[in-house]
Amino acid sequence: MSKIIDAELVRHIGKLSRISLSDAEVAALGEQIGAMVEYFDKLQQLDTNAVEPMAHAVELTNVLAPDEPGQSLSPAEALANSPQHDENFFKVPKVLGADS
Amino acid sequence: MSDAAITKLSAVELAADIAAGQVSSVEATRAYLDAISARDGEIQAFNEVFAEGALEQAAAVDERIAAGDNPGPLAGVPIALKDNICTTTGHTTCASRYLKDFRAPYQATVVEKLISAGAVILGKCNMDEFAMGSSTENSAARTTCNPWDLSRVPGGSSGGSAAAVAGRLCAAALGSDTGGSIRQPASLCGVVGFKPTYGRVSRYGLVAFGSSLDQIGPLATTVDDAALLTGVISGHDPHDATSLPEAVPDYPAKTDKPIDKLRIGLPKEFFDNADLTAAIDPAVRLAMDSAIETYKSLGAEFVEVSIPHSRIDVDADGGLSSFAVACYYIVCTAECSSNLARFDGVHYGHRSSAPVENIVELYSRSRAESLGDEVKRRIMLGNYSLSSGYYDAYYNKALKVRRLIADDFARAFAKCDVLLGPTAPTPAFKIGAKADNPLAMYAEDIFTISVNLAGLPGISIPAGLSEDTPALPVGVQLIGPVLSEATLLRTARMFEQATDPAGEKFIPPMVKGK
Secondary structure (H helix, E strand, O other): OOOOOOHHHHHHHHHHHOOOOOHHHHHHHHHHHHHHHHHHHHHHHOOOOOOOOOOOOOOOOOOOOOOOOOOOOOHHHHHOOOOOEEOOEEOOOOOOOOOO | OOHHHHHHOOHHHHHHHHHOOOOOHHHHHHHHHHHHHHHHHHHOOEEEEOHHHHHHHHHHHHHHHHOOOOOOOOOOOEEEEEOOEOOOOOOOOOOOOOOOOOOOOOOOHHHHHHHHOOOEEEEEEOOOHHHOOOOOOOOOOOOOOEOOEOOEOOOOOOHHHHHHHHOOOOOEEEEEEOOOOOHHHHHHHOOEEEEOOOOOEOOOOEOOOOOOOOEEEEEEOOHHHHHHHHHHHEOOOOOOOOOOOOOOOOHHHHOOOOOOOOEEEEEHHHHOOHHHHHHOOHHHHHHHHHHHHHHHHOOOEEEEEOOHHHOEEEOOOOOEEEHHHHHHHHHHHHHHHHHHHHOOOOOOOOOOOOOOOOHHHHHHHHHHHHOOHHHHHHHHHHHHHHOOOOOHHHHHHHHHHHHHHHHHHHHHOOOOOEEEEEOOOOOOOEOOOOOOOHHHHHHHHOOOHHHHHHOOOEEEEEEEEOOOOOOOEEEEEEEOOOOOHHHHHHHHHHHHHHHOOOOOOOOOHHHHOO
């Protein structure tokens, strides 16, 4: 039996993920995410109290680059793949007041 | 030289013949374009073939050679790329509907390096969407078939690259490996697949999936070819802050020197486990046994080591699970949920044409319409384990387990030079067989995944053929400590020289023409 990830939680994660979900997807994802989360719980068997988290495989520190201007994309190159633009701007619907 | 004679050559041999004027790069490129016309209708390895661009590049290399120039170690050799590596020629789609029409405004560092070494870029190979999968079935572009048996998958996620190399549709290819995505398809297609140390190869221009795990590497028909390509693409890159500053050894110069007093570690978690032995495919067991025998006959010493946090558990139905797989799917989905946030339908890629009220709706609809089920599932999982209330229980816990896994390897390498294990638990499976069962699919990477978590280099080499009709290839995996590329390649070359010196055992029947 997998963990219950209810429809409300699935919709909440969908919102965080910026993915619109159909009712059928909500049902299927609830089950699939539940099965994975149950698998994740396997890690609770391990005692990790004295262990430092490891975010990167090769832990380089203080990687610095010289503070010099480099090449960057021209506005035309940057806009070349944009589905909608207006002069040198990406075109988007209303941002202010949008539900976040 | 005939087309068949050209496509039979390794990349090293072809480069030497082109440099010596035995064959031109244009002839070689045409031979591979002809092979693609003849066989890729069935294999479906390529998402895009750069026929015109490749012939132009080839002609330019031929001109330089005629003028007495040395265009580099890969002079005139046709190479294919996984479709998540940015090229300014053609498209870079990641096999996603979202990037169907995307043309990269810049070239990946590995592509610049290949071209500087004289290589000809033949085209882009199919993959699981955004490199998420182990069968290349999660592609919005096409279904790639295994050249050994067209009813089976090539593995994944670099399945197109592996199938193209196995089908002799290119001299060699690049793939990317986040949890096994070079090594597992290499095993399933009977080719050599090498994932170098994390940071050895620049990731600049590789579309990011799991940034702390992703690594580019070669798929090739011989170990020497893998060594040549690895040497060409490795090195520090100011565009990738995680790329390693260490100098790149001359890998090809060293591969033929066998390692004296080689000590091979056998993880007891993989070998001293009756349930696991019963659960993995008999062909994989046989390949492992014969690999151990081969190395014994070459004078290697075997030592038992333990990597307890990469232990594999077998459930009542024969299903495989491990701490490492759980850890990996927390880490990679968390990183993917962040990396794929850039696909917003505004800057590039698919934009929904549905009427929307605001920008959040535009994002949400554009992503819903253009991302595949597996990609959505992973983004959602990542956002779940990163979200408030779950972060410590899942993400932070996984990062701690990651260190335990890496520490296990460090302890094991105090006792041996390399580790030997299977690459994948099965040979190639039927198309569709695991498509509806994500957990069964995730088990495909159970032997490869810890290597990415620990950042180590790993190589899969062809080691056996199954009893199936037609027979299917099976690979074994060698794992080394950080920056042990030269040792791994030499160890792999010892095996190849002992078992298949003429390079004839792992050519699929459809290529041999039987």
